[in-house]
Amino acid sequence: MTEIRYLRAINMALADAMAEDDTVVVFGEDVSEAGGSFGASRGLRDRFGPDRIFDTPISEAAIAGAAVGVAMSGLRPVIEIMFMDFITLTMDALVNQAAKARFMFGGQGSVPMVLRTPHGAGLGAGPQHSQCLEAWLAHVPGLKVVCPSDPASAYGLLRAAIRDPDPVIMVENKALYGMKAEVADELPVLPIGKAAILRRGKEVTLVSYGASVHICSAAAAQLEADGISAEVIDLRSLQPWDEATVLESLSSTHRLVVVHEAVEAFGPGAEIAARMADVGFDELDGPIVRVGAPFMPVPFSKALEGRYLPDAAKVVAAVRRTLA
């Protein structure tokens, strides 16, 4: 076992993927000489050279569009979009080109590209550098979306994303970049679409992904102190998401709370809740409750941001509502 940071896990995944497959290329704004705005690609230029990892101008639409063409022509691009808020500028390439190519060209080929991007509030980055927009992407047939919660899953999912034949968006909560955890010496590649059960429990299932997983774990610890046993599921992937694991858990706990940092209204939790209300209807002993951000842009002031973000207290309150 060794202890590594989340950001380091991403760096290792990029390095291992580039070493394994010399068709893997990395590009984006400040990824090469500077090693990434957050440092995710530090050292890769020295090791793999500027043909494998290179800086681009501030041209998000063309970066993403080029990734589609690169992927159609024999390389496996990994691009970085500095903040998830900036994917607005990449949307045509993602939604109309990358996502649809496999389907609309009759399965002639696929677009093996990866787009990494950080989301999330908590750092005072304000409305245009914090938003969680993963629901947009998970809504688009043809895109895969993963959102790791810790160093091991960041490594394993990024490796899987790079090997995957289809376009994969890896969303990284930037508040997790500094997070440290013990990991195995040999980190496994993790399958896209498979959830992990982090904690077993009997009375309620807490489902989340990314940074919110830690809020759920904290809430589960608090609930345990009050004699309530909560199961915690880390979805890891949003598209496809592991419906079977959630349903199985619901079938034993009979109560469900879905937690994410994205705005609650029309967020990923709406899909999870709706599916479970349908296929899990007979299992439910209480309302499915969602915990997400309120319907407002991410505020700047700590005083506002603190209230904006989901936390363990909100999750505990949600659990009490469904148990009531």
Added chain:
Amino acid sequence: MSAKPMNTSRRAQAGKAVDLPALYKSMLLIRRTEERLATLFADGEVPGFIHLSIGQEAVSAGVMSNLTKADTIASTHRGHGHALAKGLSLEGFFSELLARREGLCQGRGGSMHVADMSVGMLGANGIVGAGLSIALGSALAHKRLRPGTIAVAFFGDGALAEGLLHETLNMAALWKLPLLFVCENNGWSEFLPSEKQIAFTLERLSAAYAIPYERVDGNDAEAVALRSREIIEAVRRSGPAVLECATVRVRGHFEGDAQKYRDRADLEDVAKVDPIMRCEAVLKKTRMSDEALQALDADVRSAIENAISVARAGQDPDFERAREDVYTPQGFASP
């Protein structure tokens, strides 16, 4: 730095002559195909929208005469000419436009998304300007994997107004990518003439990026072939170039467009510069007999009728099969 005009015509003409009969045949295939598409569309056999490139065939035939199969192209909503000149199977093409399972895209793409990766045709595109950055990426991959191979981005004058053009020109110049920009300037985008939409010229825009620029009569197949030949050789060796082809849109923006916004006189002038008639006149004077020309036309027509019969005999696509092609199943990448 300013853009150096390539002035290729003299030297190119000194080189190998253009295969005019082949260009003529390539144009004729596009023309006859689209004429049949027009009638099939009117009869309700072709669903959706179709945008015909009648009158613009010389651009496709001329540029593609200098490309290899490995070279890639990104096309537009008006992409039948690009597709056929790049060598798509006629049966696969018609089957696709008639929405058949046997189509190149299994009936899921249609006219605006027809593609054939096996001949380097990266797709028609329903999004104006989107092919630009796809071609940029393809050129980038060529440079790394297949030096000497190029990508071509076809776009209309309407795409000049898209911001993506700037991003793509800049990156292509910055990285000296083997990317040829081919603007088919037919003077119209949808129902508005380009002079009401575009405040600059592509020549001056190219100069801003120090990308070599050439303008050619896009209704003269021989000129397009000759000029693009040397430009393409330069792109293979040293980086991007822009070729603007002045051409005309004979039909409406889409089939069924009555073109009420367009001058009658404009449409009459258009017939005078028809690229196929012009090519035919040269061929008649120099090389080919009337009989040979008629035989060629008969060949092209019969290939098309055959492809239409094949397409008509095809089947509807299978829904479950389509659902499977959204992405690979979950867990694919597990070790």
